[in-house]
Amino acid sequence: MTLSLTRCPAPAKLNLFLHVNGRRSDGYHLLQTVFQLIDHSDYLDAEVTDDGCITRTNDVPGVPEDSDLIVRAARLLQQHTNSQLGARLTLHKTLPMGGGLGGGSSDAATTLMALNALWQTGLSQQELMRISVQLGADVPFFLFGENAFAEGIGEELQPVQTPDCWYVVIEPGVHVPTPAIFSSDLLTRDTKPVKITDFPADEFVKWKNDLQSVACLLYPEVDKAVKWLNQFGAAKMTGSGACVFCAVSDESEADKIITQHEGNWKLWKAKSLNIHPMMKKLQTKD
CATH class of the missing domain: 3.30.70.890 (GHMP kinase, C-terminal domain)
Incomplete structure (x- = not known):
């Protein structure tokens, strides 16, 4: 029986505010923001393979397969856990690139959540968040799973109550x-x-x-x-x-x-x- 998950949501985020408080010596900016999840999403289909190969099954305009964050996220999880399994990934793209909605980061986070479950790698939420920083500063927020007050470069997260609207x-x-x-x-x-x-x-x-x-x-x-x-x-x-x-x-x-x-x-x-x-x-x- 094929192991798969379909229509895995990768929701957008809004920054309800975004303040730049300084700059680190490595060039990264120190920020404060509130991340708000909204119900407008990309969707991911993930199917387990036993050949160890990570492939994307569809074209995403302007995004070569090897640089796609869903492929990079899958390979990162595979390397971190030494999993021998692979995956066929299909990304149904709705969120615009360069829009500030976190689409690519959200896609990566959903990929990590889906494959962590399908491959039964057993990583905790905290461990997924820790390794996901390599993919981008916003990825840990989407793995955090709830609205957050963020500091640092965006990786220091605390739950926050936000307006229902x-x-x-x-x-x-x-x-x-x-x-x-x-x-x-x-x-x-x-x-x-x-x-x-x-x-x-x-x-x-x-x-x-x-x-x-x-x-x-x-x-x-x-x-x-x-x-x-x-x-x-x-x-x-x-x-x-x-x-x-x-x-x-x-x-x-x-x-x-x-x-x-x-x-x-x-x-x-x-x-x-x-x-x-x-x-x-x-x-x-x-």
Whole structure:
């Protein structure tokens, strides 16, 4: 009998704020952010093979197989556990690249969760998080499995309560490469650190994304999206861009905003999540 898992969710995240507090000697930036899971996802199908080969079964535009984070994540787990098993991986891509939604990192985390279960490698959540830093600073968050207040380079995580709401998200149609934002001389790197207990109630803290002003200058379409969405609420860019979002109270309000857009941007709605849906899927499997 073939061992497989299908429709494994790899959800997007939003950064409800993102402050840059400094820079380490190795060039990595010190951050504070709140990661919010939302119910808009890529999906992964994973099938176990006994030949030890890791392969991706479908093309992903702009992403060669060997550099795809799902393939790299599978090989990392295989090497770390000395597993003799392989996998055939199929990625159903919905989340845009260069959008600040964490799509690639989420795909990698879901791959690790799926194969850890299918290969029965038995790694704990903490061990998966520890090795996943090699794939990217956001990957541990998706393995953490719940909304988080993050510090350091994004790997120091604490659970946090976030608003129960809907979001409207705009994809402005531009790809914002993260290095272009973090390397910019225009980036402010000295925002005063906050405490987890400050979020979100402290009226003296401006909950902003420090990367947004740089992205808006370098990519005018991001600036246009922020200004348009600001009509309906406090619009903010997520991550290093390019996607822009605002919170709304219910689904009908999200629908009304989306119907008012007449341009070429892609708009969609998403519900806030408290728990990573892959956690529930694996519990059901057991």
